Amino acid sequence: MTDGFGTITWWGFSPALDLQEKDLVVSLNEMEINEKENDELKILLVGSGDLRHVLTSIARSYRYQRRKLHFYILENALELYARDMLFLALSLETPKRMGLQEKTELFLELFGNLLVRKQSCEYVEKMANEFIKMVTDEDYLAKKLPMLDLSQLKFKERDFLEGIFKFWRNPSLEIFDAEKHWDMRQRQYLGPRYDCRLNAYDWDYHMKLVNKEAEIIHKHEYKSWRNSGIAFEPREATYDIPNKTLASGVIVNQGGEKVLRRGYWGDILVSPYLAFGIQSEEKSFFKKSNNMYTKLSLHVAEYNILSLFHEIAHKEKYSPAKTEEKSKTETESPGGATVTEITEEEEISEQTASQENEEPPSNPLEQPYECLPLEDVRITFLPLSSLPDLPKKTKYKNCFHTVYFANSLVHLLTPDVATIFRDSANVILETARYMLELKDDQEVEFANKIVGLAKAAGCQDPGKFDAKSSNFIAFKYQRPSS
Incomplete structure (x- = not known):
């Protein structure tokens, strides 16, 4: 390829x-x-x-x-339906299980990173069990994600979806060597340019991407993603676990025989930044200083996703200033947390403190999955092609x-x-x-x-x-x- x-x-x-x-x-x-x-x-x-x-x-x-x-x-491809189910369920997580900032970071990480944090991998594995029940039991699906309709899919497609989720919940790190597959794709794509690939990434950025009015994507962001497959790092952490949701199968010719081979067969050129990271209703992200953007595509994407989740939950436009003022009033504190984190991080801290006093410790994600109400919305998956x-x-x-x-x-x-x-x-x-x-x-x-x-x-x-x-x-x- x-x-x-x-x-x-x-x-x-x-x-x-x-x-x-x-x-x-x-x-x-x-x-x-x-x-x-x-x-x-x-x-x-x-x-x-x-x-x-x-x-x-x-x-x-x-x-x-x-x-x-x-x-x-x-x-x-059914792998896309599997990812749609994951991001729909994640988007509708209730505050009881997950704070807004945590949900935003997890979404970006699973959306665009080849490698993720351990806790992100554990979330996928836990939710895979939920999805298996949803795919195999219509009543369970109606209870957990009532807006989602899988009835139009063929039986063999639902069986294949179940197989994808079983792959996701497999804790073995050896079943998907993401870094190896990424490097293999880079070698195949670049050919003799592989040894000077950083220069090739720089060329693609300056001569192709920037000309598309996507300068908010910083060259270091783009080159880092091209080199490692990691697009979003919203917090300092170790990203070293393969993101199994980015694994898919492709038919390859091996010794004259066609075989199904699982690997990373997606985009290695354009980047995940385009979907949420280059446009926003909040225009302050596009201010420049010395003819350089003061923010990164990461910041734009993080704000956009957080805004979407806020609007889904509260049916009102997200206002950082209003959120900050409300947070200060509630805590009677004059002080200075970032507007996107102050409410949710305090909520998470309180949850953590209460958990430390419990025996045994309680993880909010161990509670049964419940989704936010999504009135007047229905989503139907149609059979492939x-x-x-x-x-x-x-x-x-x-x-x-x-x-x-x-x-x-x-x-x-x-x-x-x-x-x-x-x-x-x-x-x-x-x-x-x-x-x-x-x-x-x-x-x-x-x-x-x-x-x-x-x-x-x-x-x-x-x-x-x-x-x-x-x-x-x-x-x-x-x-x-x-």
Whole structure:
């Protein structure tokens, strides 16, 4: 495998979107959503690779007219569904089990790091047992994650999901030698440049990534990730345990015989920073001093994730200043903890102090898993690569109000598939802006190609757009008159 993108999309190659954002193309009021019948806003995501759009849309849903949201997720690898379950469950952890800051750090670590802390690995192993029960027992799933629907998956897919979770809970460190696989991928990709790989990373950063308006990713962050596979280090700790959620299988030719080989087959070129780390509603992160950003992509991602978790839990916009003032009032202290940590770290400290007085010591994560209530949200996993089959099913005819295609699967957009779109639906196609192996003219060619696909499927002309600076191209679908 010589390309840098790999065969599985562990993280998306564009920033997270709020799929109810009014500025996309079509106002939601134009979509004929029948409020009297409690009609759902149905959103189909094809190949997005992670939950960034789903979590962002859920977290900000309180900002809009209240309506039910139903997300349909379609991927080409079951390992992605397993990761989606992990990050959904983690996002909905209650304060009783996990503080906001701890949850944020754990999310970033498992999301983008090849190596994690021991306690992070233990969390995955514990939750793997929960997921096995959810996959094999529909009643248990309805109790623990009632918003998640696995009923559309085939039996063999659910069996395979169970096998993935059994792999996650295996405590042996030898079943996935992450560092060895990372180094092997680097050697294959760089070839004769491997011995001067730090210079190659520097070239890719300055000549490719920076030109994409992603300068908030510091060169040391990017080069460190390229070299080690570790993107986020929100606290000083030892990151030395393989992140088994980033292991997947691929068919390789070995001695003329095709065999399934488990390893790291994801991105080693673009980085996990794009999903949450280069854009934010909080513009203070993008201030410069001496023409250099004063913050890192890590800080942006940490703030964004913490904000999402706060909004999911409290249905209000996260305000660091307000949080700090509230914390000071509650503790009657004039003093100076960081705004993102003051409430949660004190809560954790109090929990720790109380635990020390108990016999035996009690770990909050030993308590049964419970999720935060997520009203009016449903998430359905569709069978792998089932998009061409959806138009054949009556229940999906004229179904989806918003459809998102990642750049890796946009070729699946055809006139037949378009029959599952609602009239005046939003159709959002990811561009190849951050696919760093492509040259500028190839990016433009790709953008023109997906515009052609969209128009052939019945979407209106999007008008003028800059193919080199657009993360996505949004279209309004207009059903052909019969």
